[in-house]
Structures are given as structure tokens and as C-alpha cells.
Amino acid sequence: MKHTTVAQDIRSAKNKVSWYDSDGRPTSFNSVIGEVKKFENRGCGVYIGTDSHLRGNIYQFASTVCYHGMNYANFFYCRYKIDKQNFKNIKQRLFHEAHETIEIARLIKEEIGTLNIELHFDVNSQKKFKSYVVKETVTNYANSYNFKSKIKPESWASSFLADRYAK
Numbered sequence: 283m284k285h286t287t288v289a290q291d292i293r294s295a296k297n298k299v300s301w302y303d304s305d306g307r308p309t310s311f312n313s314v315i316g317e318v319k320k321f322e323n324r325g326c327g328v329y330i331g332t333d334s335h336l337r338g339n340i341y342q343f344a345s346t347v348c349y350h351g352m353n354y355a356n357f358f359y360c361r362y363k364i365d366k367q368n369f370k371n372i373k374q375r376l377f378h379e380a381h382e383t384i385e386i387a388r389l390i391k392e393e394i395g396t397l398n399i400e401l402h403f404d405v406n407s408q409k410k411f412k413s414y415v416v417k418e419t420v421t422n423y424a425n426s427y428n429f430k431s432k433i434k435p436e437s438w439a440s441s442f443l444a445d446r447y448a449k
Contacts, residue, residue: 301360314347314358315393322397326351330387331402331440332379333448339366341375344447345382347390348439357439359447372412379404380420383440387429400430402437404445 303309318328326349334343340363348357369375380403387399401424406413417433424431434441 301358304357304359309358311389315390317356317358318347318349318390318397319394321349321351321354321356322394324351324354326354328390328397328399329402329439330383330390330399331404331437331444332382332386333404333440333444334375334379335445335448336366340364341366341369342448343379343382344444345386346439346443346447347386348443357443359443361447373416376403376405376413376416377419379440380416380423384424384427384429388427400432402439402441403431403433404437404440405433407433407435 301309301311301314322328329348329350330346331348332343332345334341336342342361342363344359344361346357346359349355364378369378380401383401383403387401391397391399403420403424404413405417405420407417408414413434421431421433
């Protein structure tokens with residue numbers, strides 16, 4: 283089963299990935315961008331993260347776009363599924379999560395211009411955890427696009443919000 287990235291889907295006319303606001307109401311990615319732009323102008327930071335969970339033979343992914351600042355906070359999320367066979371190991375799946383996060387950030391930055399975006403990766407900072415194996419790869423990947431990034435325990439957009447909607 284071939285899959286596309288969220289960014290490819292957003293750019294396509296078909297737009298199969300559905301976005302939702304924090305109340306679970308359907309919205310468009312253009313609306314997400316509009317809200318982010320409005321609140322970024324008020325000094326809010328923008329935080330983006332992705333997480334996934336295995337459900338049978340399918341991984342359920344969720345990506346979140348959040349803004350947070352003095353007196354303002356909100357988030358949007360999307361969900362999509364990918365067949366388990368597309369990932370041979372945890373490194374591939376975690377790298378896919380990181381890639382989705384970076385691509386969504388790039389799309390938002392393309393639309394808005396200069397922006398204070400911080401990427402949150404569901405990757406552990408301690409060697410004893412499996413996700414540690416991609417720590418350097420994903421943080422360097424984010425740095426290559428001049429994005430700031432956080433990993434666990436500071437990566438709340440992926441480790442808390444995206445985690446909640448991926449289940």
C-alpha cells in the first residue's frame with residue numbers, strides 16, 4: 283500500500299487528510315495557517331509534532347500544530363493511517379514522524395514567511411529507550427531547515443498532544 287506524506291496530500295487537490303480544531307470540528311489546512319498567522323502576530327510561538335501508535339496491522343499517525351503565548355493557546359490536529367508493512371523497523375517509523383513534522387512546518391513557513399516555529403519529536407534523550415537511536419538524525423534534520431527542535435521530555439506537541447490523537 284503506497285502512502286503519501288501529509289505535505290504531499292495538502293498540496294494535492296484531493297486532500298485526503300482531514301484537519302480538526304481543538305474541539306474536534308473539521309477545518310481546512312488553510313484555516314490552520316490563518317489562525318497560526320493571526321496568533322503568531324500576537325507573539326505566540328508555533329509548535330508542531332507527530333506521533334503514531336500501532337493498531338493491528340495499521341499505524342495511526344497524528345500531527346499537531348499548536349500555538350501558545352501570553353493569554354493565547356490552541357491547537358489543530360490531523361490523523362491518517364499507514365500499513366505496518368511500510369516500516370521495517372522503529373527507525374523508519376520515527377523518521378517518518380519527524381519528516382511529517384518538518385514538512386508541515388515547511389508548508390506553514392512557505393505561507394507565512396518568517397515564523398517562530400519549534401518542532402517537537404517523540405524521541406527520547408536517554409540511551410536506554412529505543413527512540414534514542416534517531417535522536418541525532420532527527421534533530422540534525424530539523425537544524426538543516428533552520429528549525430529549533432525539542433525531544434523528550436520537552437516535546438509536548440508530539441509526546442502529549444499528537445500521542446493523544448494517534449491512539
